[in-house]
Amino acid sequence: MATLEHSAAAPVTDHAATSTGLPHLKLAMWLFLASDCLLFGALISTYVLYRGASTVGPYPADVFDIPYTSVSSFVLLASSLTMVLALAAIQRGDVGRSRVWLLATALLGMTFLGGQVYEFTSFVREGLTLKTNVFGTSFYVLTGFHGTHVAVGVLMLLTVFTLSFAGKINQDSSMTVELVGLYWHFVDIVWIVIFTVVYLIPTGSPAGG
Amino acid sequence: MAETRVDDPGPRSAPAPHAGRHPGPKEYIRIAIILGAITAAEVAVYYIEGAREFLIPILFFFSFVKFALVVLWFMHLRFDSRTYARFFVMGLAGAVTLFLIVLLTFQVFSS
Numbered sequence: 001m002a003t004l005e006h007s008a009a010a011p012v013t014d015h016a017a018t019s020t021g022l023p024h025l026k027l028a029m030w031l032f033l034a035s036d037c038l039l040f041g042a043l044i045s046t047y048v049l050y051r052g053a054s055t056v057g058p059y060p061a062d063v064f065d066i067p068y069t070s071v072s073s074f075v076l077l078a079s080s081l082t083m084v085l086a087l088a089a090i091q092r093g094d095v096g097r098s099r100v101w102l103l104a105t106a107l108l109g110m111t112f113l114g115g116q117v118y119e120f121t122s123f124v125r126e127g128l129t130l131k132t133n134v135f136g137t138s139f140y141v142l143t144g145f146h147g148t149h150v151a152v153g154v155l156m157l158l159t160v161f162t163l164s165f166a167g168k169i170n171q172d173s174s175m176t177v178e179l180v181g182l183y184w185h186f187v188d189i190v191w192i193v194i195f196t197v198v199y200l201i202p203t204g205s206p207a208g209g
Numbered sequence: 210m211a212e213t214r215v216d217d218p219g220p221r222s223a224p225a226p227h228a229g230r231h232p233g234p235k236e237y238i239r240i241a242i243i244l245g246a247i248t249a250a251e252v253a254v255y256y257i258e259g260a261r262e263f264l265i266p267i268l269f270f271f272s273f274v275k276f277a278l279v280v281l282w283f284m285h286l287r288f289d290s291r292t293y294a295r296f297f298v299m300g301l302a303g304a305v306t307l308f309l310i311v312l313l314t315f316q317v318f319s320s
Binding site for chain 2: 020021022026027030031033034035036037038040041042044045046048049066067070073074077078080081083084085088091181182185186188189192193195196197200201202
């Protein structure tokens, strides 16, 4: 068998023959991600609608720390890189390296989550809770849902990492890593939108202010 | 004459119609560097006073480019079957439509 030098030679027949010629699991994952777009579309719309409608503070400009959130964004982007490197490694049949990249992705995800917990804690200290105003409510619900998605992704990554020690993750079952990767990248693209819409785009004058 | 079974999936290394050529690690790293640079530019633009007037379109442009790079390269939509892309675009179009309907209904753009 020829040496596989490029991830292009990934095993692509690790699924049962289907009427579409496409693996149903991957198709289902894309369908799930499409439906999740609607969930986040609704949450982002709600945030944009309410973020400038608060009659009492704190307002977005009072609490946001852009340099801090920028570092969180870099962490999540880096985790997307380690995720694709894990996939490329498993598609080459390099289980050991894939394991390292999977663990790195999970650790970066946990770092992001730790950052979010710290951010929420500091916001609460500054007086912004879920019930303070409509900005607080819509902000915590949106970023909280995203954080929950990241937490689920970390659990999936750690599960795949553990399964690899049982010999259940190898070149022939690289689809499992690919599916977790699709979910992880989706979490990343949602953050790309949240970072721009929630943190970087300035809010107009507070209602009544 | 060799007998061929109809349900024979063929050799394991044969490319299936759903999968294209995925990039290698070097290309992934190149894309990640571009993503990092765009994020740095986003934050820089946020602090530039002179760019305030065009801040929102610039930020949306950067965000769009980052989104597209991740979806096309890291999620392989550029290389895989177009069926996946159709599914995803369908969800994305639904989300954008929902966003516009909500904001137009509550006259966010006119305030």
